[in-house]
Amino acid sequence: MRANVRIMLKSGVLDPQGKAIGNALAGLGFEGVGEVRQGKLIVLDLAETDAAKARESVDAMCRRLLANTVIESYSIDLEG
Structure with a gap:
């Protein structure tokens, strides 16, 4: 199973890289380009085949390491 994790700065947090x-x-x-926000895409190949368990595991990865949840939000898309 593959997990795509999209991480973006929360609205209201300054994004100097997006501004640049x-x-x-x-x-x-x-x-005609308005505000630009920059983010990250992290692709994880997982051995887990159960979607619910995979989502739970990736969510824990995001909360503990991948995203700074104080200033960033994340979304998880699972494939396969």
Whole structure:
């Protein structure tokens, strides 16, 4: 089973890297781009075949290591 974990800064948390990307896009002539937020995608290949157990395990990974839950939110998508 594969887990895709998307991690983003929570709304209201400043995103300097997103701001830099937005400025670079404007500098390259791309118009009409509003706010840019930058995040992370972590792909995990899991041996677990039970979706509920896999989600529970990945959720624990996110809370303990992958995401800083004070300033970041995360979502988990399971495949296979």
